[in-house]
Amino acid sequence: MFGKRLLVAGATAVLIAGLGACGGGGGGGSRGVDPGDVTDVGQSSAGTVQEPPPSPDTVSGLRDSVRHLAAKTTRATRPHLVRKCTSATRQVRHTQRTGTGTHRTTRTWYTTERYQSCKKVRSGTETYTRTIRPQRWCVSLDNVDGDTARDDLWYQVTPATYGKARDADEHARMEFTPTGTGC
Structure with a gap:
């Protein structure tokens, strides 16, 4: 008798879990998506998909100057x-x-x-x-994130980003993820 009750309780639990996962319960927190609610988010008027917004850690601006600081050591x-x-x-x-x-x-x-x-x-x-100071690679940007008042801001970058910035023209648009601020 006890085994039969256990079997019925288990089957009921599986059925409730299956209905809840499919959203068939109606009273749960899941909501179906109304096809009329879907809009053309992420598309411009020309019908092309826009690029996703940059990461909040990414900065962009116009290349101002670059600086490499060698490691500073002492005995x-x-x-x-x-x-x-x-x-x-x-x-x-x-x-x-x-x-x-x-x-x-x-x-x-x-x-x-x-x-x-x-x-x-x-x-x-x-x-x-x-080692007193580790080696650093830095890039200075003007017009940071489109704000003309934010000029001459220094960012610490990876050696690869430093190489790209060093080879870029003066005031070329750059976008990168800094490893630190200041230099």
């Missing part, structure tokens, strides 16, 4: 660590049980085990090259 010192090992020993306990019942005996003996104990210890200092 610095830090503690020099070396691995120092010492030999050591420890006692290891061994037991062996033999017999059963009242004739049970336990034999215990110890052995000496050798091992290496290693630690990193400071031994003077070492010099190394520390």
